[in-house]
Each structure stands twice: as structure tokens, then as C-alpha cells.
Amino acid sequence: MRVVIAxxxxxxxxxxxxxxxxxxxxxxxxxxxxxxLLAAIRADQPDVAIVDVRLPPTFTDEGLRAALTARKxxxxxxxxxxxxxxxxxxxxxxxxxxxxxxGYLLKDRVFDSAQFVDAVRRVADGGTAMDPEVISRLLxxxxxxxxxxxxxxxxxxxxxxxxxxxxxAAIAQRLVITERAVAKHTASIFLKLDLQPSDDDNRxxxxxxxxxxx
Amino acid sequence: xxxxxxxxxxxxRAGILAVGRxxxxxxxxxxxxxxxxxxxxxxxxxxxxxxxxxxxxxxEPGYVRFSLLVxxxxxxxxxxxxxxxxxxxxxxxxADMTRQLSGQWCxxxxxxxxxxxxxxxxxxxxxxxxxxxxxxxxxxxxxxxMAWVIANASVGWIMVAAPVVLTVxxxxxxxxxxxxxxxxxxxxFAGSPSDGVKRLLxxxxxxxxxxxxxxxxxRGYGMFARSLLGPSGSTELERRVQHLSQTRTETIDTGAxxxxxxxxxxxxxxxxxxxxxxxxLDAAGHLIDDDPKAARALLIEARxxxxxxxxxxxxxxxxxxxxxxxxxxLADAIRALALDSPMRTYLASDLDGRPPAPVESAAYFAVSExxxxxxxxxxxxxxxxxxxxxxxxxxxxxxxxxxxxxDPGHGTGLRGIERRLAAFDGVLAINSPPGxxxxxxxxxxxxxSSPKTSFS
Numbered sequence: 001m002r003v004v005i006a007x008x009x010x011x012x013x014x015x016x017x018x019x020x021x022x023x024x025x026x027x028x029x030x031x032x033x034x035x036x037l038l039a040a041i042r043a044d045q046p047d048v049a050i051v052d053v054r055l056p057p058t059f060t061d062e063g064l065r066a067a068l069t070a071r072k073x074x075x076x077x078x079x080x081x082x083x084x085x086x087x088x089x090x091x092x093x094x095x096x097x098x099x100x101x102x103g104y105l106l107k108d109r110v111f112d113s114a115q116f117v118d119a120v121r122r123v124a125d126g127g128t129a130m131d132p133e134v135i136s137r138l139l140x141x142x143x144x145x146x147x148x149x150x151x152x153x154x155x156x157x158x159x160x161x162x163x164x165x166x167x168x169a170a171i172a173q174r175l176v177i178t179e180r181a182v183a184k185h186t187a188s189i190f191l192k193l194d195l196q197p198s199d200d201d202n203r204x205x206x207x208x209x210x211x212x213x214x
Numbered sequence: 215x216x217x218x219x220x221x222x223x224x225x226x227r228a229g230i231l232a233v234g235r236x237x238x239x240x241x242x243x244x245x246x247x248x249x250x251x252x253x254x255x256x257x258x259x260x261x262x263x264x265x266x267x268x269x270x271x272x273x274e275p276g277y278v279r280f281s282l283l284v285x286x287x288x289x290x291x292x293x294x295x296x297x298x299x300x301x302x303x304x305x306x307x308x309a310d311m312t313r314q315l316s317g318q319w320c321x322x323x324x325x326x327x328x329x330x331x332x333x334x335x336x337x338x339x340x341x342x343x344x345x346x347x348x349x350x351x352x353x354x355x356x357x358x359x360m361a362w363v364i365a366n367a368s369v370g371w372i373m374v375a376a377p378v379v380l381t382v383x384x385x386x387x388x389x390x391x392x393x394x395x396x397x398x399x400x401x402x403f404a405g406s407p408s409d410g411v412k413r414l415l416x417x418x419x420x421x422x423x424x425x426x427x428x429x430x431x432x433r434g435y436g437m438f439a440r441s442l443l444g445p446s447g448s449t450e451l452e453r454r455v456q457h458l459s460q461t462r463t464e465t466i467d468t469g470a471x472x473x474x475x476x477x478x479x480x481x482x483x484x485x486x487x488x489x490x491x492x493x494x495l496d497a498a499g500h501l502i503d504d505d506p507k508a509a510r511a512l513l514i515e516a517r518x519x520x521x522x523x524x525x526x527x528x529x530x531x532x533x534x535x536x537x538x539x540x541x542x543x544l545a546d547a548i549r550a551l552a553l554d555s556p557m558r559t560y561l562a563s564d565l566d567g568r569p570p571a572p573v574e575s576a577a578y579f580a581v582s583e584x585x586x587x588x589x590x591x592x593x594x595x596x597x598x599x600x601x602x603x604x605x606x607x608x609x610x611x612x613x614x615x616x617x618x619x620x621d622p623g624h625g626t627g628l629r630g631i632e633r634r635l636a637a638f639d640g641v642l643a644i645n646s647p648p649g650x651x652x653x654x655x656x657x658x659x660x661x662x663s664s665p666k667t668s669f670s
Contacts, residue, residue, distance in 0.1 A: 053541075060541040085528050085537050088553040089546060108521045137554055144556055 001124055004046040005030040006037035006063055007082070008055050016050065016110065023117040032056065034066035041070050041077070048124035052107075053083040053090070064090055071097065080123045082107050088141075091134045091214055098210075100202040103129035103165075118170075128165030128205045130214070135163045138212045150192050158185040163208045167201050229425035232432045233381050235319045236374035239312075239435065243371045246308050246363040253301040260289050299347045302356055309359045309443050316443075320436025327355040327445035329452075354449060362442040373435045380424030387417025457636075465637040468630075476534065483526035491519045539578050543568045547578050548599055555597075557589050557614070563601040567662030569608050573638055577610060577658060580631045580642075584612045584654055587627060592616020592652055608640075608658045618650030631656075 003025050007013040010032075017027050029040035033056050041049055049070065055062040067079045080103030081094060094102045103123040109131065110116050119129035139160060142148050151159065154175075161171045168186065172179040186204070190197045193211055198204050267282035310326065317323035331349060350356050362370075445453065498512035531537065539547035545563035552559035568574060581599060588594040594616030602609045622628040622644060632642050640658030 054537075084524075085532070087538050087550050089538060089542075089550040092553070106524075108524050111517050111521060141554065141556055 001048070001121070002026050002028045002044065002046040003120070003124075004028055004037065004040045004044060004049045005051075006032070006034070006040075006049070006055060006066070007052040008032040009052075012052075012107070019110065019113050020117065020120065023113065025117070025120070034062045037063070037066050038070055038073075041074070048078040048080060048101075048120060050080045050082060050120065053081060061090070064093070068093065075099065076101055076126070078123045078126065079103070080105065080120055080129065082110075086131045086134050088134060088137055088214065091130060095206070095209060095214055098206065100126040100128055100206065104134060105129060105131045106133060119165075122165060122167075127167075127202050128209070130164050130209070132160070132164055134214070135160050135212075138163065138209075138214055142212055147193050151189060155185050155189050155192075158182060159189055159208065162186065162189075162205060163212060163214075165202075165205050225429075226425060229377075229428045232319075232428035233377050233425060235315075235432060236378050236428060236435075238315070239374045239432075240371050240378065242308065242312060242315075243366050246305060247367040249301050249304050249308070250360060250363050253298060256294065256297055260286060260294055264290060295347050296343060299343065299350060302347075302350045302359075305359050305363060306356075309362065312362075312439055313443055316436040316439050320432050320439075322433065322436030322440050324436075324440045324444045327358070327443070327449045329353050329355070354446065358442050358446065362439070365442060366439075370435065370438055373431050373438065377424045377428035377431055380420050380427070382424075384417045384419070384421030384424055387413050387420060389417075461633075461636045464633050468633060472534075476530065479526070479530050483530065484523045487519050487523035487526065491516045491523070494519065535575060536578065539574060544574050544577055545601060548581055548601070551578075551582055551585060552599075555585055555589060557585070557594055558596045559585070559599060560596070561599045561601070565601055565603055565662065567603075567664050569603075569658070569660045569662055573608065573640075573658055573660045576634045576638060576640070577608060577656070580635065580656055581610060581612060583627050583631055587620065588612070588614035588616055588652065591620065592618065592646075592650065594650075594652075603662055606659055606661065608656075608660050610656045611653065612655075613653040614651060616650050616652055617648075618646045618652050619648040620644060620646035620652050620654075 001024075003020055005013060005016055005020075005027060007016060007030070013030050013032065017030050020027060028044040028046050029036075031037050031040055037049065037051060037055075040046075049067065051063045051067045053061055053063045055066070064081060067081055071077050071079060075097070076099050078101035079094075081090070082105055083090075084107055086104060086106055091104050094104055101123055103119055105116075105119060109119070123129050139148070139156070148156070157175060158171060161174060166174070168179050168182045172182045175182070187197060189195075190204075193208075195207050195211060198207065263282055264286040267279060267286050306328070313324040313326065329349070331346075494512050494516040498509040498516065501509040501512065536547055536550075538550045543565070545561065545565055548563075549561055552561060569577065585597060585599075588597050592614055594614035597612065597614040600609075600611040600613075620628065622632065622642075628642070628644065635642055635656060635658060638658050638660065640656060642654065642656045644652070644654045646652035646654075
């Protein structure tokens with residue numbers, strides 16, 4: 001799996017490169033600004049791009065805009081955006097296309113390399129990886145909503161993990177329950193929220209995110 | 215054609231209104247000159263009496279002279295100041311009325327030029343007699359008020375009286391074209407008493423002249439009033455300096471408090487966590503050979519602590535300068551705020567540039583505070599935010615459908631916003647009747663910088 005990294009801080013760029021290589025991923029390019037990122041994506045055709053939101057020269061949302069531009073040029077290009085902070089506004093912009101292959105995580109998530117690499121692989125495969133903080137704020141905003149209050153606490157846990165983009169297997173492992181139990185919760189959630197059930201993990205995630213208004 | 219007639223009709227109506235207002239202004243002139251005359255006569259009387267008592271001819275009966283000697287100083291020390299202060303206060307009331315009417319009727323708003331009442335600490339808001347008179351007498355505006363009374367009574371009132379006189383003459387000419395007329399109408403209508411048509415035409419001419427000259431003359435009168443009743447250049451500067459020094463102090467205080475808060479947050483948050491992390495890592499280092507399992511647990515603890523330190527720092531940064539505000543500017547930052555809010559928020563923004571960063575930040579935190587108030591205190595379900603830039607002003611309106619009753623006098627939130635905006639000469643107006651809705655408007659003078667070129 002080929003990865004392009006755009007991160008302006010040398011220590012983080014270097015650390016990311018080494019961590020991903022240690023997990024068997026190939027780093028085709030590691031750049032420190034938005035225009036180099038776009039050039040690298042055009043030249044290398046990577047499986048996934050990992051992009052820091054804040055990049056030179058403006059040090060604002062250069063990386064995010066570069067990522068959106070790249071996805072406009074190559075629809076469906078998997079992009080994992082990293083940031084020191086997460087905003088629902090940016091999550092919404094990234095998800096606006098309605099297709100998968102989007103990740104939006106806090107930089108802290110690299111502390112857990114296994115989980116982080118799992119998220120990278122998921123995004124590269126066209127899946128979704130939303131930061132738990134984005135999801136918890138989404139849920140908080142929707143807390144007063146009628147149909148969400150109908151969910152049991154366990155169902156809400158499953159919903160949150162599902163919205164993060166995790167598969168049934170991952171949710172089962174995380175909550176220490178069987179996959180069949182997860183499937184049962186999922187079916188119940190979709191029924192209560194009046195959503196179209198689907199066997200496709202990614203379509204399910206996007207439906208849930210759309211329901212929450214992300 | 216009908217449009218022209220309509221305009222003419224409207225102008226006629228405005229003219230008649232202006233004539234009526236002129237009558238009121240003429241009426242206002244009288245009490246002013248009366249008050250001034252009363253004050254002068256009082257002063258003159260006391261001066262004469264005092265002089266008489268001191269240097270009066272010797273043939274004066276002793277008891278008269280004695281009573282004058284006792285009475286006059288008493289009058290000079292007690293009664294005169296008391297009455298003078300009252301006269302000045304009444305003249306101020308009259309001047310205030312003229313100021314207000316000038317704004318409403320002449321289209322020339324006049325600001326109050328008076329210096330604020332002296333408020334000594336520990337005393338009620340109403341100062342004692344000597345202090346009050348001193349405050350009045352040392353205020354240049356008092357003397358300008360008196361100059362206004364004299365100028366108004368001698369020249370000014372003619373401006374508003376002229377259209378009134380013209381109108382009245384015209385009316386008399388129209389209504390009673392056959393009479394020879396009294397002293398007022400004697401001039402224009404004398405000559406050929408039999409020629410009714412000519413009188414009628416003359417009457418119409420006078421009436422038209424009176425009605426159509428009234429609005430511009432009324433406006434002129436307003437400007438004339440402003441030249442004496444408005445703040446003079448130096449008064450305005452004085453007020454400006456006072457305002458600036460007050461807002462500067464408040465800004466510095468707010469800034470200092472903010473820095474103290476940040477220091478405390480860093481000390482209790484991220485710094486403490488980093489210390490704990492260092493100690494945990496040290497302990498893990500000691501254990502790593504003998505008890506790898508325990509060392510591993512400590513390493514995980516250290517990792518969690520670093521995540522918490524990051525989270526602390528993130529929250530701190532959000533409170534200092536929200537990243538979205540830096541990235542995208544005011545509109546998107548408020549959009550991001552709205553996304554985190556349980557209320558349904560509608561945002562309209564026509565900004566085609568960015569205000570200076572400090573203004574942007576003040577506006578952002580003001581809106582943030584108002585949204586929080588709307589959700590927490592007003593229990594609002596919906597809120598409308600409107601951001602515009604017009605006439606060199608950033609104008610922000612925040613309206614909610616909550617239960618209202620917000621009062622800037624209570625609680626520090628609204629007062630804090632006011633203070634923060636005042637640093638930029640910004641103002642906040644709030645309309646929040648009990649039962650709602652609450653509408654807050656803020657205006658901050660600023661220029662927008664051209665929009666940043668977008669990324670390509």
C-alpha cells in the first residue's frame with residue numbers, strides 16, 4: 001500500500017513515516033506543503049494521502065483545502081486528514097461528496113499505532129475514519145432529538161463506534177460482545193432511526209453520519 | 215404625472231407639519247428668555263440691595279439698613295446659588311428639549327454636551343448644592359446654553375417664525391379676501407380692496423411660500439441650534455479622551471486577567487500532566503528489567519497523560535484564538551460554533567473580506583457568548599445571526615426565540631461583551647422584553663481587508 005504524507009513539522013513527518021513503514025506500508029512521498037502534496041498525488045498515484053490541516057505558507061487550513069482539491073481532481077481518492085483539533089465544519093466539508101475514503105482524526109490518535117494504521121487501511125479501502133471527538137460532538141448536538149433518545153445506552157455506544165467508521169467485527173471486539181450481538185444492535189438502531197439497512201459497512205457509516213447531520 | 219402630484223402633495227404635507235413645528239419652536243423661545251431674565255433680575259436685585267446696605271445714605275432708617283445687611287448676604291450666599299442652580303437646570307431642560315426636537319423634527323440630531331455629574335465616592339448620585347453649582351458654572355456648555363437663549367430670542371426664532379407669518383397672512387388673504395385686513399395684512403392687501411381675485415392669488419402665493427420654505431428653514435434652524443447647543447470641538451475632544459482612557463484601562467485589565475487565566479490553566483493542566491508523565495516514565499525506566507509488565511502499564515499511563523495534556527492545550531487554544539477563526543474568518547467560525555450548538559442556527563453573512571484580527575476575535579467571542587446565553591438562559595430553540603459590513607461598520611445581529619428578559623445590568627456576560635467592543639469603539643444594543651424574543655445588535659467600526667487568494 002502506497003502512502004503520501006503531507007506534514008510540515010519534521011519530527012511528526014519523520015515519526016509518521018517510520019511508524020507506517022514499520023507496519024509494512026510504503027511511503028511514496030513525504031512533503032511539507034500543499035502544492036507539493038498535489039504534485040506528489042498526481043505523480044505517484046498513492047492508495048491514500050495523509051494530510052495535516054495546517055500547512056505552509058498560510059498555516060491555516062491549507063492542507064484541508066489541498067485535500068479537497070485533490071479529491072475534486074480524483075474523485076474517491078482516499079484522504080486521511082490529521083489535525084491538532086477537530087471541527088464538525090471541516091468533517092462536513094470532507095464528507096460532502098457522499099463517497100467514502102475519508103478520514104478525519106486528531107493527531108493524538110497516532111499514539112495508538114495499531115489503531116491508527118487500522119484507520120489508514122480502512123480509509124485506503126474506501127472506508128471512513130471519523131475521530132471519536134467529532135462523533136461525540138455530533139451526538140451531543142443531536143441529543144435532544146426524538147429518535148436518538150429512543151436508543152438504549154448500548155445502542156448509542158454502537159452507533160458512536162459505527163459513526164467513527166468501524167466494522168461490525170471491530171465494534172464487537174471493542175465492546176467485548178459477539179458480532180451477532182452487534183448485528184442485532186445495528187438492525188435495531190436502523191429501525192429506530194428509520195434508516196435503510198445495508199450490508200455494506202461503508203454505506204452504513206455514511207447513512208449514519210448523514211442522519212447525524214455531519 | 216400622478217407621481218409628481220403625489221410628491222407635491224407629500225411635500226405640502228411636510229411643509230404644513232414644518233410650519234406647525236415652527237410654532238412650537240417659537241413657543242419654546244419664550245420660557246428660555248423668561249428664565250434668563252429672571253436670573254439676571256435676581257442677581258441685579260441682590261447686588262443693588264447689597265450695595266445699598268453697605269453704602270446706603272445715612273438718612274436710611276437704621277432698621278432697614280440693618281435688615282438689608284443681614285438679609286442680603288444671606289440671599290447672596292444661600293438663596294441666589296440655590297435659585298441660580300435651579301434656573302440653570304431649567305435652561306438645560308429647555309435646551310435638552312430643543313436638542314431632542316431638533317433630531318426628531320429638523321433632522322439635525324444634537325448630542326448632549328454637558329460634563330457628567332461629579333460623583334464623589336460614598337455620596338448619593340445627586341451632588342450637594344455647592345458642588346452642583348460649581349459643576350454647572352464650570353461647564354462651558356452652561357454658558358453656551360445661555361448664549362443660545364439670547365441668540366434664539368434675537369435672531370434664531372425669525373427662521374422658524376417667518377414661514378408661520380407667511381402662512382397666516384396667506385390664509386387670511388384666502389379666507390377673507392374682501393376685508394381690508396388688520397395690521398398684519400395691511401401691507402400686501404392694501405390698495406385695491408375691491409379686487410378679490412388679486413387678493414386670493416396673493417394669499418395663495420404667500421401660503422405656498424410659507425409652506426414650502428418651512429422645511430428647509432426648519433433644517434437651517436436645527437443647524438443653528440447645533441452650533442450652540444451641540445458639543446463644541448474641545449468638549450468633544452474632552453469626551454473622546456475620557457472615553458479612550460476608560461476603555462484603555464478596561465482593555466488592559468481584561469488582557470491582564472486573560473493572561474493570568476491562561477497561566478493558571480497551563481500550570482494546573484498541561485504542565486502538571488507533563489510533570490506526572492516524566493515521573494511515570496522514570497518509574498517505568500526503573501522497572502523495565504525487573505518487572506516489564508508493570509513498566510508496560512506505566513508506559514500506557516504516560517501515553518494517556520500525554521493525550522490528556524494535548525486535550526487540555528486544545529481547549530486552552532480554543533479559548534484564546536479558535537483555529538477555525540484563524541483559518542476561515544468570522545462567518546465560518548460562527549458556522550462552526552453553530553454546529554456545536556443544540557439550537558437551530560441560521561447564519562447570513564455578506565462579508566467579502568476580513569475585519570482586522572482583533573476585531574474579528576472580539577466579534578467572535580461576543581457571538582459565542584450570546585449564543586451560549588440564548589441556549590442557557592433564554593432556553594431558545596432557534597437563533598438567527600446576521601453579519602454585514604456597511605458604512606465602515608461591522609454589524610452583527612443575534613436574535614433568538616427564547617424567553618427574553620436579558621439585562622446588561624445583571625451578570626457579567628453582556629457587560630463583558632460591551633467592554634470588549636468598547637475597545638474598538640464598538641457598541642452593543644439589546645432588546646429583550648420579558649417573554650422574548652431577545653435581539654442584540656453590535657456595531658464595530660472597521661475596514662475589511664481584501665479576501666485571501668484561495669488555494670489552487
